[in-house]
Amino acid sequence: MILSTLSQSDRYTALHPLFPRAFEYIRNTDLLSLAPGRYPIVGEQLFVIVESVSGRAREAAKLECHRRYIDIQLVLDGVDEMGWKALADCVDPVTDYNAEKDIRFFHDTPTTWIAIPSGAFCIFFPEDAHAPLVSTGHIRKAIFKIVV
Numbered sequence: 001m002i003l004s005t006l007s008q009s010d011r012y013t014a015l016h017p018l019f020p021r022a023f024e025y026i027r028n029t030d031l032l033s034l035a036p037g038r039y040p041i042v043g044e045q046l047f048v049i050v051e052s053v054s055g056r057a058r059e060a061a062k063l064e065c066h067r068r069y070i071d072i073q074l075v076l077d078g079v080d081e082m083g084w085k086a087l088a089d090c091v092d093p094v095t096d097y098n099a100e101k102d103i104r105f106f107h108d109t110p111t112t113w114i115a116i117p118s119g120a121f122c123i124f125f126p127e128d129a130h131a132p133l134v135s136t137g138h139i140r141k142a143i144f145k146i147v148v
Contacts, residue, residue, distance in 0.1 A: 001084050001122060001123065001124055001125070001128045001130070002122065002123040003114060003116065003120065003121075003122050004120065004121060004123075005119055005120050005121070006023075006026065006027075006074075006119055006120075006121070009023045009026070009121075010023070012123065015123075016070065016146055018042065018045060018046045018146045018147070019072075019146065021041065021042060021046060022041070022046060022048075022072055022144045022146060025041050025048070025144075026074065026142070026144075031048075031050065031074070031076055031142050032076055032077070032140070034050045034142075035050070036050050036051055036052045037049070037050060038050075041144075044147065045146070045147045046144065046145070046146050046147070047144075047145050048142050048143065048144050048145070049142070049143045049145065050140075050141075050142050050143075051133075051139070051140070051141050051142075051143065052138070052139075052140045053133060053138070053139055054135075054137075054138055054139075055078070055080070055081075055133055055134055055135025055136060055137055055138065055139050056133055056134060056135075057134070058081075058083065058113065058131075058134050061083060061131035061132070061133065061134050062094060062105040062106065062107070062131060063083060063085055063090060063105065063106040063107075063108055063110060063129040063130065063131045064103055064104065064105050064106070064129065064130060064131065064132075065087050065090070065103070065104050065106075065126065065128070065129045065130075066102045066103060066124075066126060067097065067099075067102060067126050067148070068102045068147060068148055069102055069145040069146060069147060069148065070123065070124065070125050070126070070145075070146045070147075070148060071122075071123065071124040071130070071143055071144070071145060071146075072121055072122075072123050072143070072144040072146065073116070073121060073122045073123075073124065073130075073132060073141060073142075073143050073144075074120075074121040074141060074142045074143075074144070075116045075117060075118050075119070075120055075121070075139065075140075075141050076118060076140040076141055076142060077118050077138070077139070077140035078118065078135055078137050078138050078139040078140060078141075079115050079116065079117050079118070079135055079137070079139070080115075080116045080132055080133060080134065080135055080139045080141060081113050081114065081115045081116070081134040081135060082113070082114055082116055082122055082130055082131060082132045082134065083109075083110025083112070083113050083114075083130060083131030083132075083134065084110055084111060084112050084113075084114065084124075084128060084129070084130050084131075085106075085108055085109075085110045085111045085112075085129045085130075086111070086127065086128070086129070087126070087127045087128060087129045088127065089108070089111070090106045090108045090129050091108060092106055092107040092108050093105070093106050093107070094106060094107055106129060108129070110129075110130075110131050113134070126148060
């Protein structure tokens with residue numbers, strides 16, 4: 001997992017061939033004007049999901065993981081307190097892995113919680129279980145899905 005700000009995004013472009021494209025999209029798109037939904041950037045290899053939701057309590061957030069995609073979760077408005085735990089340490093699954101939706105949920109408790117403010121992002125790799133959308137307020141965010 002990586003936590004950073006957009007001003008530091010150039011540090012991470014070498015981590016994946018599509019990261020430069022994702023950060024270019026962020027710089028050149030008015031993400032706040034996009035309606036919630038899914039937007040293709042490079043077909044199924046790179047797309048963004050815009051969400052605008054009320055936050056939930058920590059107790060309601062389930063750890064999740066993905067096998068096919070890396071997430072860049074960029075908070076656009078509000079604060080998203082995200083839980084994190086190494087996937088290798090998750091032992092209490094809620095479900096089996098759903099290949100169609102590329103997701104699996106866990107009952108495990110996050111090892112740590114990180115408050116992500118507007119303008120900051122987290123990068124979650126397949127080995128990172130994460131519990132997003134925790135807040136006492138409203139959260140608007142963009143989740144970039146990058147094929148592994």
